[in-house]
Amino acid sequence: MGPMSDGSSDQRSDLELLQSVIGRTPGAWQTFFKRHERLILACLRRVYTRYHVPLTQEQLEDLVGMVCLDLVRGDYKKLRKYDAERGYRLSSWVGLIATNIAHDVLRRRGPPHTSTDDEDSPLAELQSSLPDPLEVLNHKERVEILADAVKHLTPTDQEFIRLYYQEQRSPEEIAEASGVSVNTVYSRKNKVRGKLVKLVRTLTRADQLRQE
Amino acid sequence: MTQREDKIDLALREACELALRSPELPLPSGADPEDEVLLRLLDGGLPSAEARALSQQVEASPYARERLMTLTEALGDADARAPTSVVNPFDDRVLAGASSPARLSFLWARGSLRYLWGTLEPHSLVAVPVATRSGTFRRPQEETSFFDFAHRIDNIDVVIQIERGRDDRLDVQLTFNGDQARLERLRVTLADRRGSLLDSQPVEKGRTRFAALEPHPHELLITSAQRELGRVRLDVHAG
Numbered sequence: 001m002g003p004m005s006d007g008s009s010d011q012r013s014d015l016e017l018l019q020s021v022i023g024r025t026p027g028a029w030q031t032f033f034k035r036h037e038r039l040i041l042a043c044l045r046r047v048y049t050r051y052h053v054p055l056t057q058e059q060l061e062d063l064v065g066m067v068c069l070d071l072v073r074g075d076y077k078k079l080r081k082y083d084a085e086r087g088y089r090l091s092s093w094v095g096l097i098a099t100n101i102a103h104d105v106l107r108r109r110g111p112p113h114t115s116t117d118d119e120d121s122p123l124a125e126l127q128s129s130l131p132d133p134l135e136v137l138n139h140k141e142r143v144e145i146l147a148d149a150v151k152h153l154t155p156t157d158q159e160f161i162r163l164y165y166q167e168q169r170s171p172e173e174i175a176e177a178s179g180v181s182v183n184t185v186y187s188r189k190n191k192v193r194g195k196l197v198k199l200v201r202t203l204t205r206a207d208q209l210r211q212e
Numbered sequence: 213m214t215q216r217e218d219k220i221d222l223a224l225r226e227a228c229e230l231a232l233r234s235p236e237l238p239l240p241s242g243a244d245p246e247d248e249v250l251l252r253l254l255d256g257g258l259p260s261a262e263a264r265a266l267s268q269q270v271e272a273s274p275y276a277r278e279r280l281m282t283l284t285e286a287l288g289d290a291d292a293r294a295p296t297s298v299v300n301p302f303d304d305r306v307l308a309g310a311s312s313p314a315r316l317s318f319l320w321a322r323g324s325l326r327y328l329w330g331t332l333e334p335h336s337l338v339a340v341p342v343a344t345r346s347g348t349f350r351r352p353q354e355e356t357s358f359f360d361f362a363h364r365i366d367n368i369d370v371v372i373q374i375e376r377g378r379d380d381r382l383d384v385q386l387t388f389n390g391d392q393a394r395l396e397r398l399r400v401t402l403a404d405r406r407g408s409l410l411d412s413q414p415v416e417k418g419r420t421r422f423a424a425l426e427p428h429p430h431e432l433l434i435t436s437a438q439r440e441l442g443r444v445r446l447d448v449h450a451g
Contacts, residue, residue, distance in 0.1 A: 029326070029328075030327070030334075033328070033329050037329075038289070038290040039286060039287065039289075039290035042285075042286035042287075042289035042290050043282060043286040045286075046285050046286045046289070047282050050235065050278070050282060051235060051237055057312055058312075061315055061331075064329060065317045065329070065447055065449070068317065068319075068329050069319065069328070069449050069451060072319055072326070072328060072451060073319070073321075073451040075321070086248060086251075086252065086257070087251075087252045087255065087256075087257020087258070088251035088252050088254065088255040089251075089255050091287070092254055092255055092283065092287065093251055095286055095287060096279065096283055098286075099279050099282050099283050099286070100247070100279065103237070103275075103278075103279065106237055107237060107239070142219070142220075142223040142227075143223045143227050144227075146220075146223050146224055146227035147226075147228075149227075150224075150227055150228060162228060165221070165225045165227075165228040166225070166228040168225075193220070193224075196224070
């Protein structure tokens, strides 16, 4: 957000700040939000990451808005319910509210987004040099050995192929979400496929050695 | 399968399903421990015997277990000042001057406008004098329903003013400051959040104003010679 402090420089305790928010002291809500902003964002992102659901900046902002609304609606009805005597921290409570909202939204969401694939991607060269092990395997074997190979990729590469193959996102969407060019997405796809081919060769070879 | 896809691509799609299958989103059930109990377990507010018993209860409840795990990790992220790739406060994006829309979120309740959060901060949060029969008192700004924000779009300074107008409607004014020749070509288009056009005005004398808006979400699109310069999203929620 803007140039305001992150709320940590405000010397009020959580409870004092909460009382100021409920009492509508000017600026108190903004300080309260800034103090918990990182936690709210972390909770929302953690839930989406946990269930492998891509989260755009706009969706994240929508979720933050929902958390804020939940906290302030009905003249701070929810915030008024917090009782420090119950044995848990205000921040934990705010975090759980954000976590619950992310779960609720995920449960309500529709089917995964699908899009057309890359008609013009420069895959022709790669396709002409498909690896032998994958060519000779039948479809079921190919899927199984590729699944095994995918598990050996780095988390970053796994995330990429999840977006591209599992979510079937278009290169344009991936480019926008990752802040790179569409050409970089194509190049990345080829690199990741190349790594998979090498992994499949290694895994197949290891399997052959085991059988010998 | 498109022309450019081969059997490896096809196999990869299925392989991804096998290798990267997401954990199933747990559903709440009547047997889940209450949220408050989870929080007390997390923050150590339970006697040890009770905590042990409850830990077993949490283990048996996927819904409670998943949320407790997420919350524990997120608290760690926030406390550790994790890299922005994890928590990504909006500050970084705004300071980097990215072209994402500015976003301002308000609560409209009991005829009053309250600023919730956004990618910009209100210019000032000050008490504003309000005339009454018995004199003048200083009402907190969050109840006076006037907010102004400084923004910058394509090297043009913009002041966005939002206030409660007559009959429980909103007035929005944008004031631009920059090179005069550029300002003359500016236009601001108002749409609802579904993208339906509501109004479009040229910027005259560095200013444009939309009056009597319904207290619902809106989007302002700023263009110059039909080129988009920026967007401002106004989320107004009833509460």
